[in-house]
Amino acid sequence: MLRSMYSGISGMKGFQTKLDTIGNNIANVNTYGYKKGRVTFQDMMSQTMSNAQGPIAGENGNVRGGLNPSQVGLGSQVGSIDTIHTQGNRQTTNRPLDLSLEGDGMFVLAEAGESGIDTDDREIELGNVNTSFTRAGNFYLDSEGAIVNNEGKYLVGQLVNENGEEVSGILTIPDSAQSFSIQTDGTVNYVDENGDPQVAGQVRLANFSNPSGLEKLGGNTFQYTENAGEAIDGLDDLLVAGQDGTGQMVAGALEMSNVDLAESFTEMITSQRGFQANTRIITTSDEILQELVNLKR
Structure with a gap:
């Protein structure tokens, strides 16, 4: 044939x-x-029909030229x-829980119901939970005030526990809050029932040396692979928006498809x-x- x-x-x-x-x-x-x-x-x-050959000297001293393969x-x-x-276009929505990233970085999501999540004090042990990453910033509040995506995965951020230590955890806005806002560095502020400003925590980002090495999971999320860069094992591996090469966070807008x-x-x-x-x-x-x-x- x-x-x-x-x-x-x-x-x-x-x-x-x-x-x-x-x-x-x-x-x-x-x-x-x-x-x-x-x-x-x-x-x-x-x-290969014929291999390459170099120049060959003949018996009379003549040289035959080389042949290409x-x-x-x-x-x-x-x-x-x-x-x-690459960066997608930004669409303004004016919704406070819609977040867009202008530059590198990804939001970190943690699966609900995992053993590494303490639902009482909202702490998350990143090394013991299934984490995923996304650029889709359409987030919502669940019945307990936690910030989640459309699949119920928690948005991971930095909290201050009862001992005054910075830990990774679930960002929560109390039901009694009169209003809330998210700053360009990811800080989540809200006004309590007494009209006093409070800080709920700070949205942290993940940044990979090779984001193309991430694996698509569906639902606008990516899964870590060893070819993406260093794994996310703790709060120290997460970055503040606008620092260490990550992009600024814009509330009230969403990043569209590229x-x-x-x-x-x-x-x-x-x-x-x-x-x-x-x-x-x-x-x-x-x-x-x-x-x-x-x-x-």
Whole structure:
């Protein structure tokens, strides 16, 4: 059988994967905090017809020049499916629990009901709970006043316990609070029933040396992997917004998806044409095989 037929098949598979990724990007064009995917290709192993040779001296002292290798490629394959963590546009909502990050960093979420969460004093042992990370800043208050996301995961921040120590924990706004606000550094302030200003805690962020190494979990969240950087084991691993390379926190706004529709549709067109070209390779190879079969009539 012709090698070109199998090369065409490999090209079709690769462009199908790229079309799947583009379709997912377009489907999430209005998803808060979504980071688009990108597919790259690489060539497959090549079949060597003749090896490279260096210059050779003849018997009479003549020198024969070197020869380049002769190789036939066997198609293409998907090299990587990357997650592009560029900044998305900011959408103003004027809702106090909508938070947007202008720059690097991610919100830290802790699973509800884990053994590492003390629901009485609101402390969280980060090394003993399942943590996830997100750029989607649409948060809410539960029945106990804790700040959670739309799946009930707690927003992790810095608290001061009864002993005056800074610990990681659940940020809570009392039911008796008259109003509350979140500052650009993540500090959560509220006014109590007596009209006195109080501090509920401070939203802390996680920052990774390689955010593309995070694994998507769905629900606008990411999971830590060893290729992302250092793990989050305690409060010391969390950062204050606007410090140590993290971005500023903006309340009353949300970060939109970083998908560019014009770019996505252009990539979709080129992928479609690439897919069609590879199908043409298969049909042309089939016509050649048919001609070979018809040599004997």
